[in-house]
Amino acid sequence: MRAVRPPAKPAPLRVLNYAVNGLGLGHLTRLIAINRQIRRLAALLGIPTEILFLTSNEGDALAYQHGFASFKIPSKSALVACGLDPVRHRKISKQWVWNAINLISPDLLIVDTFPMGGFGELFDVLDLGSKNVFIYRAVRPQAALAPAFQSALRGYHLLLKPEEQHENDSPVPQGLEERVATTREILIRSVAETLPRAAAREMLGIPPDASAAVYVSVGGGGDREAEALFATVVEAARRMPSTAFCVGAGALYRGREFPAPNVTWTRRPVMMECFRAFDAALSAGGYNTVNELMHCGVPCVFLPQARTHDDQERRVARCIRAGAGVLLGERTPAAMEAALNGLLEPEVQRRASEAASRFVPGNDALSAASEILSLTVDRLLVEDAALLADPALLFSALEDVANETGEADFLAVAHQVWNLVGGANDEDGAAAITEATCRCLRESEKLGVSRGRLLGALRRSAKTILAAAQAASAPENDPDKTFVPPSPERLIGEALRTLAESADGEVVVLPPVIAPAGVSAVPGRLSPSLVAGAFEQNGEPGQ
Template structure:
């Protein structure tokens, strides 16, 4: 179809909203559309978004500390200036601070909600059932959601940023993780994402794993790239603040999962869906969130109830020397683009 202007609203802390929205933006741009992506992730300044998403996607980074009023002003100007054909909103139908309630009725564009699990307390308190009625299409990307049975809701496979053929071969992934070519021990990667404090906590968990595993496995601490630092491929792995632990700045982490034998992390959308898509054994904590319920996303064999249990189960997995390999998966972002195009054609 003809190229159209897409705006993707991906406000929210951490990297979950941004990474999921980036998967859609990248696929939409490859289909010939002009895409503008709005994010206030505190990690966004350091991520190589333009390199990964390509020239068809314009990324607008907001300060994570902006007030609700300031965010509303920015979003209002953004919608007025861009005059989109379609607005895609990730997770929050009212907007992160409720600013979309007054703006959506005046917007002539088609409206699409990326609808995933939400805390029922939030759903009831802010009358989310009414808010979703402003949208022409609800896309449910790979997990259940409160209004998945809505007549305008359509389920897809999970949205992953990279296609299977874009993942690094195992040898290259291990090299990027700082593993010598002659090394055969399994790699245990601790994912540092979510809130900034949780990135540091992941380093502390990696430091606990290192002496317990000894010679049985190599431990790596994966962290988001920091603004102003060299790109991950140039910088490679380096020692961080925790003894014996190599800190590896990398995004998207999905690219290196073929080199990971055990993934340790939290129950965020991207970590869980990427681990399952690549067949990477996962053990994770359910982090507390205002809107997300990570414990529901994790399977019993993936969920650890404490850091001590997390470490113990990761060690058992690593010593079992799990055998991994390529696992073909179907990303849902391509289907999502086709569904949105269908809504635009019906306008």
């Protein structure tokens, strides 16, 4: 008997993210937010991925916290600290980026904020065969209109513009308008993925008897004035002893942590997960922190910072006009105390919190990921998988099976179910697939079935159904048979039944039932009407 060669493992989709030259954590955070969703969508589509980051950010551990690998060069802050000659640093960095992109040879290259690269080096690598994506968040006109900036935009296949309050008027060269796609705010978490108020307060150690809780952030912590600003904030906190203050120092902060009885310091990598613990915040005006706080309904006392590309003053002004916060006047302890006390008045706080939630009602990281993935995968498939990756639906499902499985296992099973029924097609279909997946994981846990056996059973079931569909095209079959696709629940029920009936540890797969004629299979994917007769013939399957 001739040996059968196992099918080759599909090559992974290689995604390379470029987050170089940022002062804070914003560029890296935004790219991680998008790539979390790319990874989820790809898993639901059955596409293996290799997602990597090139960064100069000293907070690159954030990528590792999310299961991504990163390659790092020294930041400009580290350059000053270690005395590295700027010209030598630039020379090394440019060559490093060129070599990395050539060796990794990505299918997708995603760049945030600096289209020509932090050293002008990307001009030489945008024509190496990758699909290039530029995350074009709102940039100050004097930076965006620079000839080099506008020229670099021509090297990108997709210009993804995250809008804030439906605004992002950053200019695009004439003739490139068809490459532009817009989204709303892109965040590292959706509010559905964050901890409830009580759990978040317990996690942060906020005393139950605190009259209010205030979060403090001055960005990533890399600014020279960060230490002096934190000292002023702690002095203001001492004036408000019944209010608990939590200072998010930022991954880049290297200064002192000033003590006070009602002040705690934290360097949690994803602080947004705990934002519902707070009644108000004292915050700079950066893209990520402001929009994350707004999305979680936390009104702010704002102290915007000067940036060459990011217009923090404009962002803060929009929030204030919406009633979601106030601008700090003088940066003194007395001014901070007065502004916070005013914002924490119960009725004022309630209205401002509601305004903040309305200001950023959702997280569009999934939409951004869908646009990007559609450069290499059929858009209809991506949009269908996105129904299953909806954060509220997915996070609720993961909570349901939290003790039994992780996200990767859940997505692997969901992919098999999705493929069996030919897609979600709408929100109801996505909910049905999600519930069926949860049931499958719960019941297989009771049976003591490993994830490998469970996935094997589902794959074999898929092959059985495909065989039935192929047999359906035979001319001897009745062309008048109605082809009704099975529900996810019924498919899962059959897979679980075969596992339960397996006495010797091997997966038992029921023989195919001949489906009616007139059904055509789409290679690599089942259409919504493909699986009918395999389960809806005469009696129960296999009888």
